[in-house]
Amino acid sequence: MNTHQIYHNPACGTSRNTLALMRHCGVEPQVIDYLKTPPSRQELRQLLAAMGLGVRDILRERGTPYAELGLDQPHWSDEQLLDFIEAHPILMNRPIVVTPLGTRLCRPSERVLDLLPEPPKKAFVKSDGEAVLDDQGRRLR
Template identity: 60%
Template sequence: MTDFPITIFHNPGCGTSRNVLAMIREAGHEPSVVEYLKRPWTRQQLAELMAQGHVTPRDWLRVRGTPAEELGLTAPDVSDDAILDAMVAHPILVERPIVATPKGVALCRPKERVLDLL
């Protein structure tokens, strides 16, 4: 079992997210699993995760299979605040999976990125 807290912000409909969850468990850890489509982000929570991961909202913006383009979020002049607000309103806009451990916070794409956090 885990000797430190691990949280995965998970979408069970995503193959990469399922694979990362399996990798965490195969490494002997039992993470806290947050299905962010069922329990949406708060703005503060998402902003803090991004700060800890040293990324911007644009870095974690998921375009494929989301309304990002329809909402105008892919335009180069869209502010980080506008993207963050849209992510809170439409959780599907956040790329996944995001894993948080005491070693850091990262978007685990490719899935092997999770190994740096374990």
């Protein structure tokens, strides 16, 4: 089993940049397109526990049925929110990265660097042109 995983949406720029940063650091993760292969309820619980987050912490609002479903209302229980994520995987924010160093929702994408080996001594620039690493592999922010 691959010890590095990314719950990925290829249509998401942050997710694509996170995957590119992983590969830049020499890590080829298991890429899980969570819209096609959603995590099970148990996997979601394990991911949340590993990140130290609650279900509401991983709900995505933009580009999802969040508002239409009224998920901003506080009366929804965690179990009900998990039901919504199971029915609409797009509600799960991404990317979530799992490595031997931890599990994290990597927004912004450079948060993944805390979970990876030392980057190579070369620059990395996101797809939008924002520099993340200098030519010595040092973080710029």
